[in-house]
Amino acid sequence: MTSLLPPTPPASPPYRIGVDVGGTFTDVVLAAADGSALHTAKVPSDADRPAAAVVRAVTEILTRHQVAPEQVEYFAHGQTFALNTVLQRSGARTGLLVTAGFPDLLEIGRLRLRDPIDFFAAPRRPLADRADVREIPERTRVDGTVDRPLDEAALLTAARELLADGVEALAVVFLHAHVHPRHEERAVALLRQAHPGLIVAGSAELWPEEKEYERATVAVLAAHVAGLLRGYLADLSDRLRTHGLSCPLHITKSNGGVMSVEGALATEEGSAALLRAAVETLLSGPAAGVAGAVRLATAAGVGDLVTMDMGGTSVDSAIVEGSHIPYSTDAELGDFPLITPSVEVSSIGAGGGSVAWLDASGVLKVGPRSVGAHPGPACYGHGGTEPTLTDAYVVCGYLDPDDFAGGAVRLAPAAAREAFVPLARRLGTDVERAAEAVVDVATAMMHAQLVPLLARRGVDPAGCHLVPYGGAGPVQAVALARELGIRRLLVPWSPGTLCAFGALVTDLRHDLVAPMGRTTDQLDDEHLRTVWKDLDERAHLWYRDQSATLHDRVGLTHWADVQVAGQSFTLSVALPEDREPTVAALREAFTARYRAAYGVDASGRELDVRSLRVTLTAGSRPLTPRARSGIGAGPRPHTVTERGRRVPARRIERADLAPGTVLHGPLVVSAPDATLFLPTGASVAADGVGNLLIDAGHARGKAA
Incomplete structure (x- = not known):
C-alpha cells in the first residue's frame, strides 16, 4: 500500500554554543550536537559591556545559520573579564581583617624578590592597601587551643570603620583557620548578618589550605572580583534569556572545566559559591584554549604538545605531555599567587596588537603595551598610528589584505607602512626590514619564554607538535617552531576560535581540598577514608547544582600533597582508580x-x-568536527618579505585546500578566523577534519 502522506522531514539536531570573550574579539562556535555542522564567527569585544558583545555574537550566528534559540541545548563561555579586573585593579576596594599581630601579611608575602639581581625592582603591591587592613583580637594555636577568644565587638567596629572610609568588600583571614576555622567562620557570619549584601570572603571557606599568604591572597582576590563578576553574569544571563536561550549556561574555569552560571547566581550575593566562582574563573579563557587544543590533537592522534595561543594582547603557552592537560597549584596572576588548581599556562605581552618601540638604549622591543581593539593596529584604519606586530605582518605580506577576517575587516597596507616609517628611520633601515625585525623580536621573546619551561619539565621540543591558535598564532608559528627545533605543527581547523571550541567541549570539573598535616606514622586508613569520603560527598553536592543535563559520566580522582618528612616541597600524588584509599597505596x-x-x-x-x-569530572559525548572536503581552487600570486627581500609567493583560502593536497611555502593561507604564513622550506597539508599539518622544514641553522 502506497502512503499518500508527505515524507516526514528529518528532525533538526540540537545545537551547542561555545564563546570566548577576548580583549579584542569575542569568538563564537555553533555546533550541531551530532557533529554534522560547525560554524564560527567573530565580533569586536566591548570592554564596557562584555555581555553585550557575547549576545551580539550569539544572535548573529544563530540568525546567519537559521537556528532558533530554542534549538540550543547547551551554552558555555570563557572570559578574561575577571582576570582583567584583577590585573587592572578595577574591582571592589577590599578591606582585610587579620589576626592581631599580622597586619603586614600581604606586604611581606614570601620575602622573594621578583629579580634577585635587580636591586631596583619594584616590590609587589598588595591588592588590599595597607591602610585598609585591620587587626582583630583573636588567636587560635596550631593545635586548636584558643589562646585569645574572638573579640566580636572589635570585629564589627573595624568593619564599620572600613566601610565608612569607602571600602566595598571584606576579606577575613585568621591564623590557622584552614585547620581550625571556628573563629573565622563566626566572623564571616557576623559580618554578613550585620551588612546584608556585602561581599565578605572567608579564606578557609574558599580554600582551606596551609600557607597563610597564599590563602589570604585567594580571599582578597575573591572579594575584589566577586561583585563585578556577579553583575556581569547576571547581565549575560538576562540578555541571553531575553533573546530566547533557555538552555543551561556555563562558564569555563581556571582548571580547564566548566561550571554552571546559574549555580553562582542562585545564591546570595556574598555566598561562598559566588566567591569561589570569582577565583575559579580567573584564568577562564586561556584554560579553555588548552582544553580545546588537547581535545583536537587527541582526536588527530597527536600527543606531546606545545600550545601557543596568540591573540591581540598576549601569547599564552602550555606544555602538554601525552594528552594530559598540565595543572598547577602555584600559578601567578601578575603580582598575585594562585594556589587553587589551574591549567599551567605561561603568558607574555606580545600579541598582534603589541606596539613596537625602541628603549632608551635603542634596543627594539615589542609590547607589553597593546593598542587593543580601539583604535587597534594602524592597518585597521580606525585611527591607530603606532607600529604593531599586526602592522608588521601586513608590511611583510604575511596577511592577505583582500581576505582578512572573512572580509569583515578591510586592511590598509598603506597605513601599516606609514606607521613603520618613524621606527625604520630610527633603526636606519627601510620599512620592510624594520617590520621583519619586529617579527623576529616577537619570535625571540616567545622562544625565551618557552625554553626554560621545556627545560624545567625535561621535555625535548624536537619530539613535540606545536599547536598554534588565536587570531595571530598561525602567522608566527613556523618561525617559532624553527627556533625551538620543532619540526611538526598542528594548526586546528579553526585556530582563531579554538578557545570558544574548548569552552564548548570541555568537561565539568570541580576541585576540593582538606588540610591533613600528619605523617604516615600518625595516619591510619580509617582517617584517610573519612576525609576523602567527606570531600567526595561535597563534590557530588556541587555536581547536583550544575544543570548537568549533558555531563553524565562522573568520575572522582583522589589526590594527596605529600613530602618526605622534614622536607619542604610536596608532590601531588593521584591514587589509581582501582586502588582502595589506604596509607600503603598512598x-x-x-x-x-x-x-x-x-x-x-x-x-x-x-x-x-x-x-x-578530590577532583570531580563529568564528561559528555565527545563532539569532533566531521570530515570536510576542500573546493580545490588553485593558489593565486602573492609577494612576501623574507630576509629583507621581496620574494614571489602564493596565497590560498583555507576552504580551497583539499585534504591530502600538499603545498609549499612561501604561502599565505587565509581564513575568516586566522591566517597561516608558511615560509620558504615549509609545507602544509589538510587532514580530514580541516586541521593543517605542517612540516617546518628545518630549525634555524640546521640543514633541511
Missing part, C-alpha cells in the same frame, strides 16, 4: 612519583601528608 604512589621526579628511592622514609584533594 606510600606506593608517592614512592614511584618521587623516584620519577628526583631519581631517589623514598620507600623506607617517613612521609608527611600535608593535604588531601
Whole structure:
C-alpha cells in the first residue's frame, strides 16, 4: 500500500554554543550536537559591556545559520573579564581583617624578590592597601587551643570603620583557620548578618589550605572580583534569556572545566559559591584554549604538545605531555599567587596588537603595551598610528589584505607602512626590514619564554607538535617552531576560535581540598577514608547544582600533597582508580612519583601528608568536527618579505585546500578566523577534519 502522506522531514539536531570573550574579539562556535555542522564567527569585544558583545555574537550566528534559540541545548563561555579586573585593579576596594599581630601579611608575602639581581625592582603591591587592613583580637594555636577568644565587638567596629572610609568588600583571614576555622567562620557570619549584601570572603571557606599568604591572597582576590563578576553574569544571563536561550549556561574555569552560571547566581550575593566562582574563573579563557587544543590533537592522534595561543594582547603557552592537560597549584596572576588548581599556562605581552618601540638604549622591543581593539593596529584604519606586530605582518605580506577576517575587516597596507616609517628611520633601515625585525623580536621573546619551561619539565621540543591558535598564532608559528627545533605543527581547523571550541567541549570539573598535616606514622586508613569520603560527598553536592543535563559520566580522582618528612616541597600524588584509599597505596604512589621526579628511592622514609584533594569530572559525548572536503581552487600570486627581500609567493583560502593536497611555502593561507604564513622550506597539508599539518622544514641553522 502506497502512503499518500508527505515524507516526514528529518528532525533538526540540537545545537551547542561555545564563546570566548577576548580583549579584542569575542569568538563564537555553533555546533550541531551530532557533529554534522560547525560554524564560527567573530565580533569586536566591548570592554564596557562584555555581555553585550557575547549576545551580539550569539544572535548573529544563530540568525546567519537559521537556528532558533530554542534549538540550543547547551551554552558555555570563557572570559578574561575577571582576570582583567584583577590585573587592572578595577574591582571592589577590599578591606582585610587579620589576626592581631599580622597586619603586614600581604606586604611581606614570601620575602622573594621578583629579580634577585635587580636591586631596583619594584616590590609587589598588595591588592588590599595597607591602610585598609585591620587587626582583630583573636588567636587560635596550631593545635586548636584558643589562646585569645574572638573579640566580636572589635570585629564589627573595624568593619564599620572600613566601610565608612569607602571600602566595598571584606576579606577575613585568621591564623590557622584552614585547620581550625571556628573563629573565622563566626566572623564571616557576623559580618554578613550585620551588612546584608556585602561581599565578605572567608579564606578557609574558599580554600582551606596551609600557607597563610597564599590563602589570604585567594580571599582578597575573591572579594575584589566577586561583585563585578556577579553583575556581569547576571547581565549575560538576562540578555541571553531575553533573546530566547533557555538552555543551561556555563562558564569555563581556571582548571580547564566548566561550571554552571546559574549555580553562582542562585545564591546570595556574598555566598561562598559566588566567591569561589570569582577565583575559579580567573584564568577562564586561556584554560579553555588548552582544553580545546588537547581535545583536537587527541582526536588527530597527536600527543606531546606545545600550545601557543596568540591573540591581540598576549601569547599564552602550555606544555602538554601525552594528552594530559598540565595543572598547577602555584600559578601567578601578575603580582598575585594562585594556589587553587589551574591549567599551567605561561603568558607574555606580545600579541598582534603589541606596539613596537625602541628603549632608551635603542634596543627594539615589542609590547607589553597593546593598542587593543580601539583604535587597534594602524592597518585597521580606525585611527591607530603606532607600529604593531599586526602592522608588521601586513608590511611583510604575511596577511592577505583582500581576505582578512572573512572580509569583515578591510586592511590598509598603506597605513601599516606609514606607521613603520618613524621606527625604520630610527633603526636606519627601510620599512620592510624594520617590520621583519619586529617579527623576529616577537619570535625571540616567545622562544625565551618557552625554553626554560621545556627545560624545567625535561621535555625535548624536537619530539613535540606545536599547536598554534588565536587570531595571530598561525602567522608566527613556523618561525617559532624553527627556533625551538620543532619540526611538526598542528594548526586546528579553526585556530582563531579554538578557545570558544574548548569552552564548548570541555568537561565539568570541580576541585576540593582538606588540610591533613600528619605523617604516615600518625595516619591510619580509617582517617584517610573519612576525609576523602567527606570531600567526595561535597563534590557530588556541587555536581547536583550544575544543570548537568549533558555531563553524565562522573568520575572522582583522589589526590594527596605529600613530602618526605622534614622536607619542604610536596608532590601531588593521584591514587589509581582501582586502588582502595589506604596509607600503603598512598606510600606506593608517592614512592614511584618521587623516584620519577628526583631519581631517589623514598620507600623506607617517613612521609608527611600535608593535604588531601578530590577532583570531580563529568564528561559528555565527545563532539569532533566531521570530515570536510576542500573546493580545490588553485593558489593565486602573492609577494612576501623574507630576509629583507621581496620574494614571489602564493596565497590560498583555507576552504580551497583539499585534504591530502600538499603545498609549499612561501604561502599565505587565509581564513575568516586566522591566517597561516608558511615560509620558504615549509609545507602544509589538510587532514580530514580541516586541521593543517605542517612540516617546518628545518630549525634555524640546521640543514633541511
